Amino acid sequence: MAKKTTGLHALTGNLLADGRVVFLAINGGWSDSLDIARLARGENDAAELEAEGAEAVRANVIVDPYLVEVEVGQGQLVPVELRERMRIRGPSVNLEFNSRPNGQAAIAA
Amino acid sequence: MYRYDEFDATFVRQRVKQFRGQVERRAAGELSEDEFRPLRLMNGLYLQLHAYMLRVAVPYGTLSARQMRKLAFIADSYDRGYGHFTTRQNIQYNWPRLPDVPDILGHLAEVEMHAIQTSGNCIRNVTADHWAGVAADEVEDPRPYAELMRQWSSLHPEFSFLPRKFKIAVTGSQADRAAIRYHDIGLRLKKNTQGEAGFEVFVGGGMGRTPMLAARVRDWLARDDLLTYLEAIMRVFNLHGRRDNKYKARIKILVHALGAEEFSAQVEEEFARTGAPRIMPGEGELKRIAAYFAPPGYDALRDDDPALALRLEKHKDFAGWVERNVSAHGVPGYAIVNISLKPIGGIPGDASADQMRAVADLAESFSLDEIRISHEQNLVLPNVRKRDLFAVWLSLGEHGLADANIGLASDIIACPGLDYCGLATARSIPVAQDISKRLGEPARQREIGDMKIKISGCINACGHHHAGHIGILGLEKRGREYYQITLGGSGDESASVGEIIGPGFSSENLSGAVETIVDTYVELRQNGETFLEAYRRVGPEPFKEAVYATH
Amino acid sequence: MPLIRDGEIIADTWRVLDEGAEIPGQGDVILSLERLRNGAGQIAARAGRTGVAIENSADPGELEAHLAHLDLIALDFPAFTDGRAYSQARRLRVHFGFAGELRARGSVLADQAGFLTRVGFDTFELAGGQSLKVWNASARSMTLAYQRGYDGGQATREAVTELPAPA
Structure with a gap:
């Protein structure tokens, strides 16, 4: 049985320096908050996010980036x-x- | 206690400097995360859910006051003012920053401590009976051998990239307080009829998704063959342990696949070939190490203390604490004080920096400068004069450390679970807090009696749930936590693996189910049976019936 | 990739023989285990030196009968975290008394230098992008070792106590 998905993803990782949880933000930086995270709908968008993550890994900013599935619950x-x-x-x-x-x-x- | 000489001190300082270089190369991008990860793990550094986590070894659970104060200093200076004592006699800091870690390791080195091999696929911190050297029932002190194995396993050239992690525990008593049969290698120190020391050797125990009790491969291993024999075991494992599936990579799987007899035969063959060059140090070195563990300067005291007898009569709370938390010492007039890190509704194994300093002060004033960490996530003052017990109790009370619940239902083992751990599938700590509040009323838990409740937040079983009289395993289904209950496990000399009683429970229903199990036991027990004795007599059925009728 | 011996990059005189190629009479060649087994007679008669490369799942005992004709044994690290070749090396050196060149190949990381040296490796094919400088810094980072009965440049406690006390 296929798992039901929202098809909506954000890219997350941990900062290399202190391990803090961050999300790739709309402005291209990394943010603690999911509220300003850049979102991907569909595979092409997701691949773009992952490419940004791979770039941040090469730049030694982020460790182990991956996509997390998100949904809108209680207005956020x-x-x-x-x-x-x-x-x-x-x-x-x-x-x-x-x-x-x-x-x-x-x-x- | 063991003290570093110039050799040990230089070794640890060089290791800190080496790791500092690796951290710098990581920051500069000269090491990728895939390359750096195994290197940082071998220095105790994980990346967890919210931050890095540094696991510091307390070798065989022994600390001085000065060392404990340093742990408090690190908690204050580089973390958030607390630490978590684990089931493997380590302490974990939950919030260090990567660039600070070499400095933290430098501070540890100043007090003869380190985080070497507290993680990674190598030989981990060697653990021992937390009452080693003082227990009234001890045959011989296992600490000199634990220290010998600590040294031998540190940066072992051949066994630093094993198929999987490797845990060794050693005890010197018939009563097993180190859960040796749940370790990759478990050693029981004994003496032969000539009075010579040797070991009973168990291999292939472990928790995780395939819990197994270690098989006995040697009834007698002469003391002088210890390291040579360990190398033979390690070599067979290193060459033949599975590396294709991390869940099948522990030595227990190899022992099981080959059968204990065939595995043992391969080890003996390897052992027979490892005669030269000499692996074991000579008599002089063994004596050098053993000398550090000579009994401290005990006063000559009579065993019964009149003042204590009076206090026990007058102060019921104190008497209750002595009954549960104070154990028999091998020297007249002395006692072992077990300090509970399990306040009702608290976090198992956590201590604030202030509490660490308070315990350090007490160790200095009342315990000949010694502290122990138990695998049950409690602290121990091993050398307290009976006449000082009342003062120690009063002082512990001022720091929230006088809970009289050692070995009772609220003395719960719990891993950090999904509140901290990157591997967890469910939270453990809130479950422990719930159960402890539900069963922790002092008269109630005394009425229940000896009870080991152990909680893991995932199948890796760091909370030892397989060895719990009542074991709880946290899992996740469709975004919600649920918990499986096992009954009848034990980590002591009568070791057994708990059995799953049936479908799991939601967070809301779990502590009620545990209470039902406990009530069922209280109702059916005979002649003062403990929970474990009763369970072994009646089996799981009465408990299943009661639990699934009501939950 | 650079080949390192005694802290220096050296020229590699050895070549790995292609499967199916004729075993030459001259030159330093590295064979597979299978070629070694099948060509025992031919190898004994070679003028050049002969080596063998084995997988880390192979039993080093298989080489025992051939050791007299082997000048090099190359052991493999498919990943630097896969440590089987450490025990293969140990068996070859200690159980079988192999005195020729032991070479580490594959995912050989500078940070392994101390471990590799101590179990008896003497040449190292350093995996991509690492410098000799980092290798040497790593090799010298630990000058002491606790384990007795292993080789390498590090001193054990017995050796150190015989030295004058540090200043």
Whole structure:
């Protein structure tokens, strides 16, 4: 049985420097937010996104880019897969720590 | 405790410098991610769901106060002020930045620590009984051999690119607190009738999608043959272990495919050929290492302490904590204090930097400067005078570390799951929190008694669910988490693999199902049977009936 | 790709013989395992040197009968993470006492230099795009080793304790 798909994809990866989750943005940069992600509808668009991802890998900006399927839910873009929703959301636990930035300097600020 | 000499210190410093060079080459694009990944993994660095994760080894689970303070410093300076102690006596930091990692490793080297081979397809951090050297039931201290194996396995020229990861555990007691039969190699230290030390050797245990208990390949391996024999096992595995499918690449699959007898015959043949050159160090080196593990300067004390007896009578909470969290020490007047990292509703194995410093202070004042990490994700102060127990308990309480639940239903093992881990299919931590809140009322969990609940967020089984009396495996179907329950697993000397009881449960129904299982046990137990004893007597049926009638 | 020996790039006098080509009497040639098996008589009579290239799934014991006529054995790394050839090398050196040239081919990465040297390899076909400089830096990055009974330039603890204490 073929899996039902939305046919709508964004390109995601992790930044090489700190591993942060990012999406290829409409402006060509990389963004934490799916809201301004560049979207692909259909295979040709998707291939273009993947080519941009491969370029970012060559430029040592992004690690392991791939397409994530997204849908519009409750008025905003959300990934279809649970794992991808967790990647955007961050840990659902340890909030007293995970709202903090990394490192002492940042904590002191 | 083992201390680095100039050789060890230079080795670790060179390794840090080497990794710094590799990170620089990665940033400059001279190494691709495919090339860099295995190199960073062998230095403990993963790329997880949200960030990099650095796994630092606590070799055979032993730490000094100074080392623990350094772990706290790293949590504050390079992470978000906390760390996660794992089922393999490691600590994980969840938010380091790649360019900072060589500096973090440099800080670790200053206190004789490292992250070497905490990941990758190589020999991982060697683990041991967390009560090694102090347990009242110990035959011989396994730590000198664990340290010997740590050194031998570090950057092994032949065995650094194995078919799959390789885990070794060692115990020196008949009671197995190191889950040796769930390891690629499990070693039990014993003595023969002449009083010489040797090992019982098990090979091919593991969790994952194909849980197996290790088979015994040697009833007796003379101490002086240890490394030579290990090399024979490793060589057979390196040459013949499967490399075409990562789920079939562990040594357990090879042992199973060949049969334990044939596998053992191949190892013996290899062993017979590895006589020269000499692999094992000489007597002098073994003595050098063993000397570091000589008993610390214990006071000569009488075993019973009158002040303690009085405190136990007056303070019921303290007495309850002593009953669950304090264990018998081999030296009169001393006790082993187990510190629970499982507060009710908390995150199994997590500790804040402040808590790490508090434990370091206590170790210095009350435990002859020693701390242990258990594979059950708790901490241990192994050398506490009985007369100091009350002070230690009070102080632990000030830091949220005095939960009296060791070995009880809320002392849950859980992997980080989908809250952090890139491999996970479902969350583990919220499930642990739910169950712990549901069963954790002190009188209730005491009434339930010994109970090991273990939760993994995927089939890789880092949360040891196969070895749980109640095991929980988190999976995902159509974007929703669901959980399979297994019953009857055990990681101790009576090791067994848990059995799946039936269809899985949604996040909403899971903790209720676990509670039903626990209630069913309480109802049917006879003469003070533990859950595991009762399960082994009655089998899964009564539990299945109760659970699937109500959920 | 550059061929490295003792930290320097050297000329490669060896050529891999095409399948089906006649085994020449002269010159340094590398044969497949099958050619070696079938041409044993011919090889013994060669004036030139003979080598063999084996896959990393082959049993090095198969070479035992031929070792007297072999000057080179080339072992393969289909991926640098596939470490079978380390154990093949170890068996050839220690079990069978092979003293000729052991060559590492395939996905040979500078970062493997220390490991390869210690199990007994002496020449390395460095995979694309890597420099001799990086190879040498990697080869020298660890001067100490814990394992006894392996060769290579690194010192074990026993060797070091015999040295004067570091300044």
